[in-house]
Structures are given as structure tokens and as C-alpha cells.
Amino acid sequence: MAITAAMVKELRESTGAGMMDAKKALTETDGDMEAAVDWLRTKGLAKAAKKSGRTAAEGLVAVKVANGVGVAVEINSETDFVAKNADFQGMVASIAEAAVDVADVDALKAATVNGKAVADLVTDKIATIGENMALRRMARVEGDGVVAYVHNAAAEGMGKIGVLVAFKGDESFARQVAMHVAATNPAALNEAVLDPAIVEKERQVQIDIARESGKPDAVIEKMIVGRMAKFMAEVTLMGQAFVMNPDLTVEAAAKEAGTEISAFVRLEVGEGIEKKEEDFAAEVAKVAQG
Template sequence: MAITAKLVKELRDKTGAGMMDAKKALTENDGDMDAAIDWLRTKGLAKAAKKSGRTAAEGLVAVKVEGGKGVAVEVNSETDFVAKNAEFQSMVAGIAAAALGADDLDALNAADLGGKSVADTITDKIATIGENMTLRRMAGIEGDTIVAYVHNPAADGMGKIGVLVAMTGGDEAFGRQVAMHVAAANPAALNADSLDPAVVEKERQVQIDIARESGKPEQVIEKMIEGRMKKFLAEITLLGQAFVVNPDLTVEKAAEEAGAKITGFVRLEVGEGIEKEEEDFAAEVAKAAQG
């Protein structure tokens, strides 16, 4: 029986096995889907399908810089134990290196990693390590100088928070200070122009409602709103924030004094925005015992 791409895809969808493993299973079993599934199970290659529904909110962010380009990737696992696993860390490092040549997440999933696609490599690791894993995000940045920083690194170039800062002028030491600031302060955007207009408008409406509750005259309210919005924008934009190294200066002013211009940044934090399931200790132990 001819082993078509459609058959391979169907088997992969059912088992979570890698492309080559699925093709081999079908070939070994003359295209019989049920027999191919059993074959994969006996080889331990269908485990990934069982794990795929579990919440993966731990893991690592890895950063990689080459010339004037930097990338950050987030690869998630279910537990922090796996994030400390040398096999997992090696895979994440490989994915970060592959990301330098990828334009987006789809391209990265399809990128070659030691003879297999990144997506298939992750699927294989799910089967061997026994936890759900996902390549969740990637972000890239370009500039004259790119400085990378990892907060509390678990291994070289990877940890829970990864930051990239792009700038012109200045030196690497100053760039690292800015990257550390970004890790700590978590700015929403580089400057006011880079902010999502919907975020700004939402805050403005909130401030209008608060100001009107005061019962003050309209002209006073307008000044109140103007002042509060200025403060809001300063607090959430990188260039407007007080520099952690010297709070008497804004980041923008500190950059000027260092002879630098910050042109962009990327900050990824493991599990950011993922809703974690809450379990009591007994349930957690029971789940671990079931495998």
C-alpha cells in the first residue's frame, strides 16, 4: 500500500509522533493505521499524544545574538525539573540558534535541527522526557549593537527572563545595564509612539472617570488628566522610566549621557500570560504516580 502524506499526517495527529517515525510505522505495517499506532506505542513514540493536553507553563527563555541580529525564544515544559534537564537545555539552545535564520514561529518550527524539524525534535523530546513541551514564542530584533541579558541563568544564554536591547553608540556595559533594567521594570513599549493606542485610550478613559468623580471644574479636570497621562506614559515606557542604576535620570537621559540611542528591546519571561492549573498536593502526587 502506498504511504501518502495524508496518511502520515493522520497518524501524526493521532499519536503526536514525529514525521519520520510515523512514516516508518506505516511502512512497517503496510499502511494499517491501527497497527501503526500500536507499533508506535511499543516503541514509546506515541507518548507525546497523551501529554499534549497538559499545561506547559515552566521552561526556559533562550537568547542568541549574531552580528546585528538577536533572537529570543520561549520553550515551555510542565515542570521546572525539566527546565534543569541537560537534554532539554541542549534542545532549547539549538532552537535559539535555528531562530537566527527564521522569520517567524512557523518557519522556526519547520527549521532543521540535526536532521529533523524543530517541531519533530520537540515531539521526540516529549516522548523521551515524558512531559508536554511547546515552542511558544520567538521575537527578534536588529540594530547596530545588540546586547543580551538573561536573569538568573539556568545555563549559558538561557533562564526565566531573557532580554535583548538594540542601540547605536554607547558601549556593551551600558547596554547590559539597560537590559537589566528591562528585566526588572518590564516596560510595555520603547516610547509613547510605540504603545498600543488602545492601551493609551483605555487608561485615558479611566483617568477621565476618576477625575470627574472629584467634582472639580472641567478645565481643572483636563489638567489633571494631562498630568496623570504623562505620569502613566513615563511609568510604562522604557525611555520614560527612572533608570534603575540611577533613579535621578530617565533611561532616555542616561542613554544620552552614555552617548547611546536605544532603538528597541525584547523581553520574554517564561509562562507570561499562561493560566496555570491549581492542584492540591495530593492531586499532584497522584498525577505524578500515574505518569
Template sequence: MTITATMVKDLRESTGAGMMDAKKALVETNGDMEAAVDWLRTKGLAKAAKKADRIAAEGLVGVAVAGGRGVAVEINSETDFVGKNADFQTLARGITEAALGVADVDALKAADLGGKTVETALSSAIAIIGENMTLRRMASVQGEAVASYVHNAAADGLGKIGVLVAVNGADNGIAKQIAMHIAATNPLALSEADLDPVVLERELAVQTAKALEENAASAKPKPDAVIQNNIIPGRMKKFVAESTLMGQAFVMNPDITVEQAAKDAGVTVVGFVRMACGEGIEKEKEDFAAEVAKTLKG
């Protein structure tokens, strides 16, 4: 497979590796980007385990809570100008509130919003504002209490990152603190039991290859039993702790885990949602002048 300069550039940006290392990784893995990331991690050349959540698309995430249910909705637009538009914000808030009464995004599109369906209201807004917009996704949580938090807020309940935390027990403010923690740390799952088995399997393969390679290059190699029974399990334990909400060190008090903080507050975290605008969407980059010109052209 031909390795292009764009492929090398993308791998460098996603891992922080050097240009030659990125090129070699792509050559070794026949251009498979995901495998190349793992190859770099095995060699200790990647600065981050993942950057799959690159934020590119514009728009807003809205959050709303009623009783023991919270919803988060993402509505995308072509430019950041629209996200700052008061009419768009009103529409986004209305759609988010409508989401409280439905189960999924398909039902949300058919839900009533001022005498129209949400889908029709969005189409009308596109015609007026003159820019494509999409209702991309929604998610919800339920518990005895639900707290929300919006990071980079554009208006009340609207911003670039929306977080919901559901707890059982009498919430004394800890759920909001945990929501702020989630916005900052972006855990993969609530606990180890909730982690995707594929993610665990991939991490185990990377840590095993890395540990064996490091040991082979060491002046004083450790017995294979030490590698298999101590080093690799230790690294996996650290990965699980750093990747799960319950295992992470609480940003408000790094001496304890989030699980301990919740326990000390008398609540149990039963679910969370972290939704970032544009997460997982690639968008062609434009400079500011080009974006303005495009907007003026309509």
C-alpha cells in the first residue's frame, strides 16, 4: 500500500510521534492507522493512547434534566457562527427539552416542537439560516437524582461538552462535582465491568508486546513469570483505573478515587453521559478568512 504524506501527518497528529517513526509505523502495518497507533505504543513512541475523539464539527450539545432523567442532545452546524446564533440556540434548547419525553433520536425527530415535528423545525431553520444542520444523536441517564454540567457554555444548558451523572442516594452536590470531573477526564466506562472487551483485549496485546520487548532489550532481563504474572497485570490494572470513572483519581481530591468520593457522600453512581460536539467527526479544515467568505456566499 502507498503511504501518503497525509497519512503520516494524521498519524503524527494523533500520537505525537516523529515523522520518520510515523512513516515506519505505517509501513510496518501496511497503512492500517489503528494498527500503526498500537505499533508506536508498543515501541513507546506514541504520546497518547488515543485521539479518536478529535473535535472537528461545529454546533452545540444541549442537556436537560427532569426528575430522575437527564438527556443530552447534539445538533451540528457547518460553522461556529451558527452555534452562537440566538435562533439556533433557541431551537437547540427546544429540541433538548423535547428529548426528555422520548427514548431515542428517531423518536426525537418525530416529536412535537411548537406544532411541528423536530425534523420539520430543523429543516425550516436550515432554510432560514442558510446552513446545513443535523440532529446527530441523543443519550440519557436515569437515577434517583441526575446532575448536569456544560463545559464551554454558549448559553444555559448549551455548550461544546455536556455531561450527565445519575446517582442513587441523596445528592448533596457530589453529582455535579463528578460531572465536572468527567468533562475533564473523559472516562471510557463507569467501571471495569462496563469496559468494551475489545478495548481490553487490544490494550492487553499492546502492553504484552511492550513489556516483552522492553525485557528483551534490558541488560538484566526478568524471568518470564515476572513479566506475565506481575508487570503485565500491573499495567492492565493501571489502565483500568485510569480509563474507568470509578477507578480514576477524583479531580477535586486526587488522594481518593471517584468511587470513594461517591461512597463518602452517601451516593452510588449508576450512569453517566459525556457528549462532546463533533466527537468522532472529521471535517475539512478551513482558515478563518475562508470560513467567513463561505458564510457570506450563503
């Protein structure tokens, strides 16, 4: 596979590796971006394993809580101008309202708002505003209580990041946890519910890194135990240092507050979507030549 400058740039930005190291990693992995990140980490050349999800699309995440149910929906637009449009925001709010009564995004698309299916509502708004839009995803949590938090709010209940936290106990503490989730983006509530594939991948990367050191297998085993414990503390909500009191983990802080956190959801606009980068100068030149 041909390794392009754009691929090298993307890998450098996501890992902090040097240009030649990034190029070599892509060459060694035949252009597989994810494998190239792991290759750099194994060689000790990646400064940090940054999250692969890139916020590249525009739009809004809206949250709604009612009767122990919390929902978050993401609706994308092509530009941030549309995300600031009152008509677009009104549509997003009405869709979030409808989401409370459905289980998933497919059911939400079929749900009705003022007698019209949500999917048709989006289609009509595309025609009205003149920009492509999409109801991309929805998430739902239930609990004795649910709190919502919006980061970078564009209007009430909607913004660039939406968080829901299901809890039993102190609501003000649960709101602090929601803010923590917005800031740290944990992968799972705790180790028990963390995707085994994520765990196994990290374990293999750490084994490869340890083997590069040339240490005996018995020493490597002990190294892996410690490194995996550190990994769990970094990616699970309960294991993370609480942003409001870094001396405590979220789990310890919850115990102090007499509060149980049972679930959370975090949606960020455009997460995981790659947006095509336009070369404006090239476009102008093309028009001039035409």
C-alpha cells in the first residue's frame, strides 16, 4: 500500500512520533493506522496512545432526562454555522424529546414528532437549510436517578459533548461525576464491563514492549501485572483519579458520598468520523484554470 504524506501526518498527530518513525511504522504495517500506533508503542516511539476517535464532523449532541431515563442523541451537520442555527437546534431538541420513549436509534428514526417520522423531519430540514444532516446515534441509561451534563453548550440541553450518569444517592455528586466523564472520557464503568478485546490488545502491546527490554519472562510477567493495573486505572471510570479530588479514585469518592454510580454515557460530536480536508488553494487554482 502506498504511504501518503497525509497518513504520516495523521499518525504523527495521534502519537507524537517523529516523521521518519511514523513513516517506518506505516511501512512496516502496510498502511494499517491502528497497527502502526501499536508498532510505535512497542518500539517506545509513541509519546502517548491517544484515542483514535477524532471530532471531525459538526452538529450537536442533545441530552434529555425524564422519570429515571436519560437519552443522548447526536445529529450531524456539515458546518458549525448550522449547529448554531435556531431551526436546527429546535429540531434537535424535538428529536431528543422523542428519544426518551424509544430504545435505539432505528426506533427513534421511525418515531413521530408532530405527526411526522423523525427520519422525514431530518430530510425536510436538509431541504430547508440546504445542508446535509444525519441522525447518527443515540444512547440511553436508566437508574434510580439520572443526571445530564453538556459541555460547550450551544443551547439548553445541547452542545458538543453530552454526558448522562445513572446513580443512586447524592445528585450533586453525580453531577460532578458527569463533569468528570466529560473531561476524561473513560472507556467503561469498571474492569468487569470493559471490552475484553481492548484489554487483550493492551496486554499484547505491553508484552511486546516488555520483550523489547530483553528482560527474563518471569520479570516480564510482573511488569505486565503492574502495567495492566495502571491501564485499568486510566480507562475505567471507577479506577480514575477523581478530577474534583485527585487524591481519591472515583470509586472511593463515591463511597465517601454514599452514592452508587451504575452507568454512564458520553457522546461527542463527530467522534470517530473523518472529515475530508479540502485544499482551498487547489480549489481556487482549479476554478481559475477553468
